[in-house]
Amino acid sequence: xxxxxxxxxxxxxxxxxxxxxxxxxxxxxxxxxxxxxxxxxxxxxxxxxxxxxxxxxxxxxxxxxxxxxxxxxxxxxxxxxxxxxxxxxxxxxxxxxxxxxxxxxxxxxxxxxxxxxxxxxxxxxxxxxxxxxxxxxxxxxxxxxxxxxxxxxxxxxxxxxxxxxxxxxxxxxxxxxxxxxxxxxxxxxxxxxxxxxxxxxxxxxxxxxxxxxxxxxxxxxxxxxxxxxxxxxxxxxxxxxxxxxxxxxxxxxxxxxxxxxxxxxxxxxxxxxxxxxxxxxxxxxxxxxxxxxxxxxxxxxxxxxxxxxxxxxxxxxxxxxxxxxxxxxxxx
Amino acid sequence: xxxxxxxxxxxxxxxxxxxxxxxxxxxxxxxxxxxxxxxxxxxxxxxxxxxxxxxxxxxxxxxxxxxxxxxxxxxxxxxxxxxxxxxxxxxxxxxxxxxxxxxxxxxxxxxxxxxxxxxxxxxxxxxxxxxxxxxxxxxxxxxxxxxxxxxxxxxxxxxxxxxxxxxxxxxxxxxxxxxxxxxxxxxxxxxxxxxxxxxxxxxxxxxxxxxxxxxxxxxxxxxxxxxxxxxxxxxxxxxxxxxxxxxxxxxxxxxxxxxxxxxxxxxxxxxxxxxxxxxxxxxxxxxxxxxxxxxxxxxxxxxxxxxxxxxxxxxxxxxxxxxxxxxxxxxx
Ligand SMILES: NC(=O)c1ccc[n+]([C@@H]2O[C@H](COP(=O)([O-])OP(=O)(O)OC[C@H]3O[C@@H](n4cnc5c(N)ncnc54)[C@H](OP(=O)(O)O)[C@@H]3O)[C@@H](O)[C@H]2O)c1
Ligand SMILES: NC(=O)c1ccc[n+]([C@@H]2O[C@H](COP(=O)([O-])OP(=O)(O)OC[C@H]3O[C@@H](n4cnc5c(N)ncnc54)[C@H](OP(=O)(O)O)[C@@H]3O)[C@@H](O)[C@H]2O)c1
Numbered sequence: 001x002x003x004x005x006x007x008x009x010x011x012x013x014x015x016x017x018x019x020x021x022x023x024x025x026x027x028x029x030x031x032x033x034x035x036x037x038x039x040x041x042x043x044x045x046x047x048x049x050x051x052x053x054x055x056x057x058x059x060x061x062x063x064x065x066x067x068x069x070x071x072x073x074x075x076x077x078x079x080x081x082x083x084x085x086x087x088x089x090x091x092x093x094x095x096x097x098x099x100x101x102x103x104x105x106x107x108x109x110x111x112x113x114x115x116x117x118x119x120x121x122x123x124x125x126x127x128x129x130x131x132x133x134x135x136x137x138x139x140x141x142x143x144x145x146x147x148x149x150x151x152x153x154x155x156x157x158x159x160x161x162x163x164x165x166x167x168x169x170x171x172x173x174x175x176x177x178x179x180x181x182x183x184x185x186x187x188x189x190x191x192x193x194x195x196x197x198x199x200x201x202x203x204x205x206x207x208x209x210x211x212x213x214x215x216x217x218x219x220x221x222x223x224x225x226x227x228x229x230x231x232x233x234x235x236x237x238x239x240x241x242x243x244x245x246x247x248x249x250x251x252x253x254x255x256x257x258x259x260x261x262x263x264x265x266x267x268x269x270x271x272x273x274x275x276x277x278x279x280x281x282x283x284x285x286x287x288x289x290x291x292x293x294x295x296x297x298x299x300x301x302x303x304x305x306x307x308x309x310x311x312x313x314x315x316x317x318x319x320x321x322x323x324x325x326x327x328x329x330x331x332x
Numbered sequence: 333x334x335x336x337x338x339x340x341x342x343x344x345x346x347x348x349x350x351x352x353x354x355x356x357x358x359x360x361x362x363x364x365x366x367x368x369x370x371x372x373x374x375x376x377x378x379x380x381x382x383x384x385x386x387x388x389x390x391x392x393x394x395x396x397x398x399x400x401x402x403x404x405x406x407x408x409x410x411x412x413x414x415x416x417x418x419x420x421x422x423x424x425x426x427x428x429x430x431x432x433x434x435x436x437x438x439x440x441x442x443x444x445x446x447x448x449x450x451x452x453x454x455x456x457x458x459x460x461x462x463x464x465x466x467x468x469x470x471x472x473x474x475x476x477x478x479x480x481x482x483x484x485x486x487x488x489x490x491x492x493x494x495x496x497x498x499x500x501x502x503x504x505x506x507x508x509x510x511x512x513x514x515x516x517x518x519x520x521x522x523x524x525x526x527x528x529x530x531x532x533x534x535x536x537x538x539x540x541x542x543x544x545x546x547x548x549x550x551x552x553x554x555x556x557x558x559x560x561x562x563x564x565x566x567x568x569x570x571x572x573x574x575x576x577x578x579x580x581x582x583x584x585x586x587x588x589x590x591x592x593x594x595x596x597x598x599x600x601x602x603x604x605x606x607x608x609x610x611x612x613x614x615x616x617x618x619x620x621x622x623x624x625x626x627x628x629x630x631x632x633x634x635x636x637x638x639x640x641x642x643x644x645x646x647x648x649x650x651x652x653x654x655x656x657x658x659x660x661x662x663x664x
Binding site: 149151153167168171172175187188191192193194195196200203204205209210213226227228229230232234235236237241243245272273275276277278279280291292293294295296297298299302304306 | 481483485499500503504507519520523524525526527528532535536537541542545558559560561562564566567568569573575577604605607608609610611612623624625626627628629630631634636638
């Protein structure tokens, strides 16, 4: 049996897919053949991998029998269309689109779940927000967290390539005093904050907000955890920022919290008095940055944190590759 | 006795001061003589008022005996230096700098406090964040709010003129792919979020965060209200945005909340499904915009709100003028 896998990445030309391919190379993932797939629009383009240009092909025409592992990074509709074919061909699936009813796993939070999966393996890499939060909150479970109050300030890249282009275009128009014509976003995104990401449901919650609540409860194995969340769209290209206020059952010992975070995997703790930013710290990095670790102004059972993480890398592509690394022994 | 007042505005060339002078004119405030004061730097400049250019003078040389009312809008140090002279001359003071130990008042929240003031009157217009929050939370007191969880996303103009110039300069540098040289802010502000406004204290709290907690408790006459707050600096020129999650003693009736907010003074409620933004709605307006009124994902005792307000106008200058209007009968 070969010590390398044949792999497909669907959505290989996208924000997440391109980074995923880079990370597979950086971490020297044992790949025999890499198949890069996308829509007809970029079929024929190529993506660099290990010093060669790998041709991108159309997913419709792909024979899933050629690979043992498929990364789905092209949106929920594409996952729903092609996952049945991949499964029928016996492929393991790591889904980044949130479309499959597969367990969500973040290695730093709930890696043991991987041992419970049936065959062929299907596992979900959660939303970037749930991933970052889980990395930081899992080691803090000893605090007996009663409630998480979260404002998630998302980078435009969390909505893909077009959103990135749109923020740049709007900013340039405004700086040049030209009239603003919103396209991808339905209003001014440059120099503004949007209070909602995607269409809300009848109760006013965004899809992503509800997804975050259920994913975070699953990742922390805390099905009754109270979570209030507002996802906002910030005029930042890459890197999410999270303002987190936790309510705990017992008084918070800040020295112990700092020691726990310092020792935890996947976290970079920024010294008290300073703080991380999306652009200055998180982008391009493999860790979630944590700063502004402080209690309440006068509530001893409150812990406040400020997190920043690369939404594309740590929040998606890297987590998916970490999952693949943990699964590889079963797949070879 | 004249039906008009002689008034001084200290900091008349600043972000808040200029707007204050505009609002005095717009609202036809009964002014006999208007004295505009600033530092030696802009003494000699002039500011338009009622179709004339009013010369700006140096505050050091001002005879406070000439006026009955002084607005302090030039920072805490200037208030501390000159308030004693104004008081000695019998002037009423409306302080926008937060430096005086005078009661904080937002007319929509706690106007009756004005009747309890000694002579000469001294009153504080609170921070922009406390002002906006008080306008919205005061009518919701019937909810028996147990806790306010707030992430305040502040416009750069909340730090004055220089911060506005700096965001524009940084953005242009980045769009033109020139190396970034932060000046006013200590790091990249354009396309980024800063987790802290000003230097934190030994416990990690920002001055503004502690001020907000104490001002909001005072404005709502709720000295024990639990408030968790993080103030962040957003790459927005004008207009603050507030992500607010309230915990209440009893179950939240959303229809009743909407009706209360609809009927309240100083608020514009945005229909469910839509939301206001700083730039698109709040800037230049006299109201606090409220949107995303929704419960918890599954907590019946949770109420989430998204507020936007013009930090300079509604958060400072207009509130100060509203205070003056309520005090005028006592001053004439
Ligand atoms: N961006 C993030 O921060 C982030 C974080 C976590 C999870 N995710 C999830 O990851 C997925 C990809 O997001 P993204 O940000 O990378 O989006 P993106 O930049 O817009 O890229 C979309 C990718 O999907 C491909 N695609 C689109 N329609 C297709 C079709 N009909 N058939 C085959 N391929 C198709 C595109 O290929 P073409 O070049 O042919 O158009 C492109 O490669 C989404 O499900 C997203 O929710 C994103
Ligand atoms: N901006 C807001 O959103 C906001 C909201 C609520 C409260 N406030 C408070 O309002 C005050 C003014 O803020 P701002 O944003 O308007 O600041 P700003 O734009 O920087 O303007 C500062 C003003 O103060 C004057 N000044 C500075 N040093 C002085 C001195 N030594 N003597 C006399 N005048 C002096 C300046 O005059 P020169 O032209 O001579 O320099 C200018 O008129 C601050 O206390 C601030 O905390 C601001």
